[in-house]
Amino acid sequence: xxxxxxxxxxxxxxxxxxxxxxxxFAIDEAVxxxxxxxxxxxxxxxxSVDPAQRGWANEGSNYAxxxxxxxxxxxxxxxxxxxxxxxxxxxGSHVYGWLGWQHYAVATPADILSQFTAPAAPLxxxxxxxxxNGLTAHLALNGIGRPRAGDTVLVSTAAGAVGSVVGxxxxxQGCEVVGLTGDDDKAxxxxxxxxxxxxxxxKTGTIDTVLDAAVPDGVDVFFDSVGxxxxxxxxxxxxxxxxxxxxxxxxxxxxxxxxxxxxxxREVLTRRLSWGGFVIFDHVAEFSGAIAELAAALRSGALxxxxxxxxxxxxxxxxxxxxxxxxxxxxxxxxxx
Amino acid sequence: xxxxxxxxxxxxxxxxxxxxxxxxFAIDEAVxxxxxxxxxxxxxxxxSVDPAQRGWANEGSNYAxxxxxxxxxxxxxxxxxxxxxxxxxxxGSHVYGWLGWQHYAVATPADILSQFTAPAAPLxxxxxxxxxNGLTAHLALNGIGRPRAGDTVLVSTAAGAVGSVVGxxxxxQGCEVVGLTGDDDKAxxxxxxxxxxxxxxxKTGTIDTVLDAAVPDGVDVFFDSVGxxxxxxxxxxxxxxxxxxxxxxxxxxxxxxxxxxxxxxREVLTRRLSWGGFVIFDHVAEFSGAIAELAAALRSGALxxxxxxxxxxxxxxxxxxxxxxxxxxxxxxxxxx
Numbered sequence: 025x026x027x028x029x030x031x032x033x034x035x036x037x038x039x040x041x042x043x044x045x046x047x048x049f050a051i052d053e054a055v056x057x058x059x060x061x062x063x064x065x066x067x068x069x070x071x072s073v074d075p076a077q078r079g080w081a082n083e084g085s086n087y088a089x090x091x092x093x094x095x096x097x098x099x100x101x102x103x104x105x106x107x108x109x110x111x112x113x114x115x116g117s118h119v120y121g122w123l124g125w126q127h128y129a130v131a132t133p134a135d136i137l138s139q140f141t142a143p144a145a146p147l148x149x150x151x152x153x154x155x156x157n158g159l160t161a162h163l164a165l166n167g168i169g170r171p172r173a174g175d176t177v178l179v180s181t182a183a184g185a186v187g188s189v190v191g192x193x194x195x196x197q198g199c200e201v202v203g204l205t206g207d208d209d210k211a212x213x214x215x216x217x218x219x220x221x222x223x224x225x226x227k228t229g230t231i232d233t234v235l236d237a238a239v240p241d242g243v244d245v246f247f248d249s250v251g252x253x254x255x256x257x258x259x260x261x262x263x264x265x266x267x268x269x270x271x272x273x274x275x276x277x278x279x280x281x282x283x284x285x286x287x288x289x290r291e292v293l294t295r296r297l298s299w300g301g302f303v304i305f306d307h308v309a310e311f312s313g314a315i316a317e318l319a320a321a322l323r324s325g326a327l328x329x330x331x332x333x334x335x336x337x338x339x340x341x342x343x344x345x346x347x348x349x350x351x352x353x354x355x356x357x358x359x360x361x
Numbered sequence: 362x363x364x365x366x367x368x369x370x371x372x373x374x375x376x377x378x379x380x381x382x383x384x385x386f387a388i389d390e391a392v393x394x395x396x397x398x399x400x401x402x403x404x405x406x407x408x409s410v411d412p413a414q415r416g417w418a419n420e421g422s423n424y425a426x427x428x429x430x431x432x433x434x435x436x437x438x439x440x441x442x443x444x445x446x447x448x449x450x451x452x453g454s455h456v457y458g459w460l461g462w463q464h465y466a467v468a469t470p471a472d473i474l475s476q477f478t479a480p481a482a483p484l485x486x487x488x489x490x491x492x493x494n495g496l497t498a499h500l501a502l503n504g505i506g507r508p509r510a511g512d513t514v515l516v517s518t519a520a521g522a523v524g525s526v527v528g529x530x531x532x533x534q535g536c537e538v539v540g541l542t543g544d545d546d547k548a549x550x551x552x553x554x555x556x557x558x559x560x561x562x563x564k565t566g567t568i569d570t571v572l573d574a575a576v577p578d579g580v581d582v583f584f585d586s587v588g589x590x591x592x593x594x595x596x597x598x599x600x601x602x603x604x605x606x607x608x609x610x611x612x613x614x615x616x617x618x619x620x621x622x623x624x625x626x627r628e629v630l631t632r633r634l635s636w637g638g639f640v641i642f643d644h645v646a647e648f649s650g651a652i653a654e655l656a657a658a659l660r661s662g663a664l665x666x667x668x669x670x671x672x673x674x675x676x677x678x679x680x681x682x683x684x685x686x687x688x689x690x691x692x693x694x695x696x697x698x
Binding site: 042130187237248252255269270272273276279282283284285287288290291292294295296297298299300301302303306 | 379390434486537585588589592607608610616619620621622623624625626630631632633634635636637638639640643
């Protein structure tokens with residue numbers, strides 16, 4: 025085979041507390057090793073930048089082990105198989121999975137979340153709306169939120185890669201959909217583009233005044249990715265029998281030391297709530313059906329989807345900082361030439 | 362008709378903060394009024410003394426409105442129909458429902474939770490293990506807890522009127538059942554009589570040391586009636602996909618001012634928990650089937666059940682205080698001659 029170029033990679037070199045900063049990462053170039061039986065080599069095309077990466081970089085138990093210092097930053101990506109020693113992953117097929125912030129990855133089937141030989145949408149979509157973002161929206165909303173026509177559905181991070189899909193899916197199911205975002209432009213975008221009947225910048229008042237105006241009659245389904253005070257305030261506005269989908273806790277900068285807040289068990293009890301945690305990687309068996317549904321909606325124009333694609337591996341750390349600061353307009357991806 | 366005797370009643374006369382005290386109640390005797398079409402008069406036989414009565418007596422929204430000052434203390438009871446103007450409730454039939462801490466009640470069908478013409482167990486059982494206590498155990502454990510053989514089930518207030526049934530039902534379903542109680546005698550009783558493989562007096566150490574010993578491998582189902590620190594500590598020991606049944610919050614003396622505690626949304630998320638609130642009165646449609654199952658188990662000897670029956674209406678307020686202090690051995694009832 026032809027000699028492979030060096031593999032440019034982004035390594036995690038220091039352990040951040042809270043949001044990772046560019047200085048926590050370093051770029052290197054590594055010699056590529058031969059692949060073994062059962063492996064295949066992938067040329068990455070679109071690297072995903074995700075809120076969950078903070079948890080993977082931080083110390084301490086999470087729903088995934090911490091990225092070891094000195095190793096490639098864990099990330100999802102879409103790429104093309106360029107060399108193979110596995111019959112199910114032929115050269116030229118495309119995959120989405122744990123490929124890391126790097127140009128090339130050597131993978132086994134355990135690293136792959138989905139595979140597509142005949143893409144039904146632009147390749148970048150498979151790292152976003154047809155990747156964990158859209159899949160989380162679809163499977164968490166329907167699996168835990170169980171919206172019914174007429175329900176009021178409140179979505180935190182309403183304009184985000186997940187929230188923007190939740191809004192549209194809930195609207196299509198006949199719900200009254202209300203979003204919370206961190207700036208006015210995103211609030212407008214939610215209503216103009218992502219199916220929300222109403223969206224509010226929660227920074228324009230106290231959480232209580234914003235929610236009093238946004239959901240005066242309460243909430244049936246809360247799709248929450250932030251936790252913290254927004255969660256506490258919404259719990260106190262849930263209707264009897266309401267469902268809370270806990271998909272993230274982005275508003276909590278650090279869990280060490282353990283933060284305190286209002287006790288919530290009385291709300292769970294007296295409102296007869298059902299509060300469930302959702303981690304997309306538990307649901308890989310449901311992916312192909314959900315991807316087919318989402319891809320059909322995307323092709324038909326029923327689902328709007330925005331991407332914020334930045335070119336070049338070295339822009340990934342800054343893109344992650346921007347994501348936490350809300351300086352993005354749609355799903356953040358890094359494209360590699 | 363024969364002149365009816367005066368109705369002896371216990372009135373709520375002051376609004377307690379926290380646990381009601383005997384001084385919050387007064388006894389009176391009221392003249393009984395004629396019944397109207399659709400009503401029926403009941404002679405109460407067994408009055409129930411329940412932890413939930415604190416919430417009904419306290420100010421503030423709960424899952425039931427507060428008992429108005431000067432009116433009969435809200436309570437469940439079993440009684441016999443002694444006069445009727447409703448074809449479905451003939452004289453001599455027995456009912457269980459919202460009959461109050463009093464000798465006589467005038468009721469309509471809306472006040473009745475269950476009716477039984479041919480009792481399948483002693484009448485007092487219909488106010489306990491065949492009433493909301495046993496029904497809560499059965500319907501909450503199976504509806505929200507969904508235990509599977511081999512699961513570790515932890516029960517707070519393990520020796521209580523609900524917990525003592527939960528232990529036995531979970532054991533019968535092949536679970537490893539662990540209880541928490543507030544004294545050593547009750548811990549022994551849980552193991553000797555209520556199906557628990559292990560039971561601990563949580564006051565013998567810190568919550569953490571007790572749970573470290575009691576559930577070293579974590580918890581699949583937490584049947585919780587106390588909330589507070591025991592809940593927080595157990596949340597941090599839940600296994601992935603665990604279920605929390607919130608049936609009460611007895612450890613929290615008052616919700617005004619709002620108490621604070623550890624933030625728990627990260628546990629819900631990362632452990633993929635399902636945390637549900639259960640209020641038995643939502644499930645009246647399921648009662649008759651569940652009563653039949655529980656009565657069959659009781660008759661066959663498969664379910665052990667203890668009663669702490671105290672004679673005389675005027676002992677009810679003190680019995681409620683004793684219940685919160687743990688000075689009871691089984692379901693607390695007041696029998697009326």
